[in-house]
Amino acid sequence: MDLTxxxxxxxxxxxLLTPQNRARQGLQPLASFLKKQTLKQMRERQHNxxxxxxxxxxxxxxxxxxxxxxxQWPFDIIPRIIKQKEWQRIEEGLKQRLTALNLFITxxxxxxxxxxxxRVPRDLLKSSKDYRKECEGVKPLYNSWAHxxxxxxxxxxxxxxxxxxxNLRVPSGVSYMLENRKxxxxxxxxLFERYNIQPMDDYPTQLFDxxxxxxxxxxxxxxxxxxxxxxYNSAYFEHSFLAQRMGAELVEGSxxxxxxxxxxxxxxxxxxxRVDVIYRRIDDTFLDPEVFNKNSVLGVPGLMRAxxxxxxxxxxxxxxxxxxxxxVYTYVPEMIRYYLGEEPxxxxxxxxxxxxxxxxxHVLQNIENLVVKPANESGGYGMYxxxxxxxxxxxxxxxxIKANPRNYIAQPILNLSxxxxxxxxxxEPRHVDLRPFILQGNKxxxxxxxxxxxxxxKGSLVVNSSQGGGSKDTWIVAExxxxxxx
Amino acid sequence: MLSRVAERMYWFGRYIExxxxxxxxIRVNTSLVMDLPDxxxxxxxxxxxxxxxxxxxxxxxxxxxxNVVKFLLEDESGSIRSSIKLARENARTTREIMPTEVWESxxxxxxxxxxxxDKGLKREGRxxxxxxxxxxxxxxxxxxxxxxxxxxxxxxxxxxRHLERADMTTRIVDVGCMNLVTLAEQQNEYDxxxxxxxxxxxxxxxxxxxxxxxRVNGEDVxxxxxxxxxxxxxxxxxxxxxxxxxxxxxxNEAPIRAIASxxxxxxxxxxxxxxxxxxxxxxxxxxxxxxxxxxxxxxxCWFGHEAADRLTADGVIDAA
Numbered sequence: 001m002d003l004t005x006x007x008x009x010x011x012x013x014x015x016l017l018t019p020q021n022r023a024r025q026g027l028q029p030l031a032s033f034l035k036k037q038t039l040k041q042m043r044e045r046q047h048n049x050x051x052x053x054x055x056x057x058x059x060x061x062x063x064x065x066x067x068x069x070x071x072q073w074p075f076d077i078i079p080r081i082i083k084q085k086e087w088q089r090i091e092e093g094l095k096q097r098l099t100a101l102n103l104f105i106t107x108x109x110x111x112x113x114x115x116x117x118x119r120v121p122r123d124l125l126k127s128s129k130d131y132r133k134e135c136e137g138v139k140p141l142y143n144s145w146a147h148x149x150x151x152x153x154x155x156x157x158x159x160x161x162x163x164x165x166x167n168l169r170v171p172s173g174v175s176y177m178l179e180n181r182k183x184x185x186x187x188x189x190x191l192f193e194r195y196n197i198q199p200m201d202d203y204p205t206q207l208f209d210x211x212x213x214x215x216x217x218x219x220x221x222x223x224x225x226x227x228x229x230x231x232y233n234s235a236y237f238e239h240s241f242l243a244q245r246m247g248a249e250l251v252e253g254s255x256x257x258x259x260x261x262x263x264x265x266x267x268x269x270x271x272x273x274r275v276d277v278i279y280r281r282i283d284d285t286f287l288d289p290e291v292f293n294k295n296s297v298l299g300v301p302g303l304m305r306a307x308x309x310x311x312x313x314x315x316x317x318x319x320x321x322x323x324x325x326x327x328v329y330t331y332v333p334e335m336i337r338y339y340l341g342e343e344p345x346x347x348x349x350x351x352x353x354x355x356x357x358x359x360x361x362h363v364l365q366n367i368e369n370l371v372v373k374p375a376n377e378s379g380g381y382g383m384y385x386x387x388x389x390x391x392x393x394x395x396x397x398x399x400x401i402k403a404n405p406r407n408y409i410a411q412p413i414l415n416l417s418x419x420x421x422x423x424x425x426x427x428e429p430r431h432v433d434l435r436p437f438i439l440q441g442n443k444x445x446x447x448x449x450x451x452x453x454x455x456x457x458k459g460s461l462v463v464n465s466s467q468g469g470g471s472k473d474t475w476i477v478a479e480x481x482x483x484x485x486x
Numbered sequence: 487m488l489s490r491v492a493e494r495m496y497w498f499g500r501y502i503e504x505x506x507x508x509x510x511x512i513r514v515n516t517s518l519v520m521d522l523p524d525x526x527x528x529x530x531x532x533x534x535x536x537x538x539x540x541x542x543x544x545x546x547x548x549x550x551x552x553n554v555v556k557f558l559l560e561d562e563s564g565s566i567r568s569s570i571k572l573a574r575e576n577a578r579t580t581r582e583i584m585p586t587e588v589w590e591s592x593x594x595x596x597x598x599x600x601x602x603x604d605k606g607l608k609r610e611g612r613x614x615x616x617x618x619x620x621x622x623x624x625x626x627x628x629x630x631x632x633x634x635x636x637x638x639x640x641x642x643x644x645x646x647r648h649l650e651r652a653d654m655t656t657r658i659v660d661v662g663c664m665n666l667v668t669l670a671e672q673q674n675e676y677d678x679x680x681x682x683x684x685x686x687x688x689x690x691x692x693x694x695x696x697x698x699x700x701r702v703n704g705e706d707v708x709x710x711x712x713x714x715x716x717x718x719x720x721x722x723x724x725x726x727x728x729x730x731x732x733x734x735x736x737x738n739e740a741p742i743r744a745i746a747s748x749x750x751x752x753x754x755x756x757x758x759x760x761x762x763x764x765x766x767x768x769x770x771x772x773x774x775x776x777x778x779x780x781x782x783x784x785x786x787c788w789f790g791h792e793a794a795d796r797l798t799a800d801g802v803i804d805a806a
Contacts, residue, residue: 243582269735
């Protein structure tokens with residue numbers, strides 16, 4: 001296929017090609033592979049990938065017109081490649097970040113040192129809707145609250161990786177990352193010979209080890225379960241995938257009870273059986289109807305009591321979401337300096353805090369050139385993208401910011417980097433982000449790469465699969481010569 | 487194994503069997519209507535037998551062939567379509583327990599019914615449509631027997647299948663009883679036709695012939711379908727299968743006791759005498775209640791039903 005007409009732009013970074021349409025150093029094998037392929041051959045590989053996805057039953061659920069629909073997982077076969085040397089630095093940056101975030105959560109639910117030292121304003125936290133009074137005084141094992149974190153990274157026009165947001169509640173997508181690799185091995189086997197690609201299949205094992213390490217009963221085989229809201233949840237595929245791969249039971253709230261001894265049990269045909277660690281994939285507020293949402297049928301009455309007494313470990317811990325508030329996000333570089341005495345390895349995207357009067361003024365004046373995000377939403381919901389909005393929506397957004405400034409932050413529009421993507425008649429650039437997954441229990445672990453999400457619509461910056469986004473396999477490649485030892 | 491997963495396997499077994507037997511029930515009545523004089527009575531009795539009369543009356547004002555068949559094919563409760571829909575939901579949530587082909591087959595069945603249900607409403611296409619459903623259900627049962635390990639999950643599936651089958655056989659025998667009563671004033675010439683239809687609907691004719699040499703008659707048919715230990719759709723045989731499945735499960739004392747009590751009832755009853763003194767219908771009612779008791783015991787023992795009730799009652803659970 002012809003890459004000479006590939007429309008690279010000076011202010012956007014393309015992950016494969018330079019503005020002169022030459023392959024970036026170390027990435028030549030992919031570029032020359034693409035050049036040798038015809039459109040027909042590429043489409044056939046793409047078709048085979050889609051068949052594999054259908055056979056393997058890789059789906060995600062969207063809720064539309066009052067019905068739940070299982071959709072095929074959208075996947076583009078051309079991989080996104082990151083060199084190992086760069087990745088090592090990102091990996092260190094991600095570990096550093098999560099370590100600081102976990103120290104921060106322990107601090108704010110206990111000694112509040114960072115607040116007393118006036119590095120972070122008090123009302124910032126107490127006004128967060130994810131701050132949980134019920135967590136005050138709790139110190140989980142290894143000070144780890146967010147055991148599983150999905151951090152979204154974007155590469156700007158300058159080629160630098162920025163942290164867009166941290167997902168510390170119930171981040172999803174890791175199963176798709178693993179399945180994407182399985183598929184690209186099937187449809188691009190030649191390239192696996194030409195690159196030294198870091199494997200990522202050990203994630204379920206690492207996840208199981210992380211979860212085992214926080215068990216309140218140090219036994220060889222702690223009982224680990226995955227708690228799902230059930231079949232109608234959009235991530236049910238992933239819940240069942242991870243449970244199966246870890247060899248853990250997939251449970252629903254009604255399968256669990258808290259006994260008189262404040263321990264958690266699951267109902268089995270043999271009777272009640274003690275549970276040590278719950279990898280919960282339901283939100284805080286549904287966890288325990290005795291404490292939070294009284295009408296929740298997804299949760300387990302008494303679960304918070306059992307957790308506070310240290311009889312069961314919850315991953316992620318309740319209250320961890322306080323640190324993925326978009327406003328708290330703006331203080332993460334400060335936390336790294338405060339708790340670790342280090343400079344942040346990965347920069348934040350520059351952000352304007354609407355609750356600060358001068359910054360708010362700037363946001364209101366320049367709103368048409370900014371992205372405005374609600375502080376407590378995820379999945380791209382409620383996001384305002386200045387240049388694309390109607391006048392009506394702009395006026396509405398301004399009103400919302402003035403009414404509740406705490407609820408919003410604004411960021412400049414990022415020139416998200418692009419990756420060559422197979423489109424109808426040619427290979428075209430499409431914008432991507434990257435979600436690596438970080439584990440933290442008795443030790444830290446970062447996936448080799450992550451889930452690359454791609455906006456399949458030309459020019460679009462929205463990568464969420466619920467809103468027309470697709471995905472790509474992500475390769476971390478070592479830079480020794482092709483054919484070198486592995 | 488989680489109680490919830492066990493219960494879903496149990497219901498999966500029940501619903502597949504219910505769909506198959508509902509198809510058999512419609513088939514026997516469609517065939518009887520063509521042989522016997524009082525058609526209206528037959529369709530009224532059919533609804534009565536399923537125990538869904540109240541539901542039927544909510545939707546239909548007139549008892550006739552079209553309405554009854556429509557109700558049994560596609561109503562929200564207890565129809566073939568709803569049984570398969572529920573079987574599919576149970577399979578969907580236990581996909582990791584069963585072979586993938588089973589899930590694909592349930593899907594196929596679901597879509598077949600969705601796309602062809604109109605054929606079942608009219609007499610000319612009904613036989614083919616119902617036979618296809620029965621064949622697809624049999625295919626599923628065979629696939630499970632051939633590819634699923636005889637493990638805990640499978641015991642629960644077998645429990646559901648055989649309990650449902652026993653129940654449905656009693657209902658189909660009841661079809662015979664009921665039509666017999668009205669025929670009593672007329673000649674007995676219809677007797678043999680009636681029981682032949684009952685046997686055929688359960689695919690029991692050849693096996694009955696192997697077992698009984700005499701001409702087809704009510705006494706032998708009733709005894710065969712209720713008390714035979716070898717015929718797969720006979721109630722006693724089904725009870726034995728239920729008991730065998732229970733034997734392979736932990737903490738099984740209470741369900742085993744409930745099953746033994748029904749078996750004793752079967753052994754000690756003279757069904758021929760009951761038939762001849764027109765008391766068989768009442769006996770079948772008792773039998774159905776006893777089967778419901780077994781169902782309840784399974785729920786208490788393995789599905790955590792009792793535990794759940796106690797939990798909502800006073801907020802604590804017995805940690806035994």
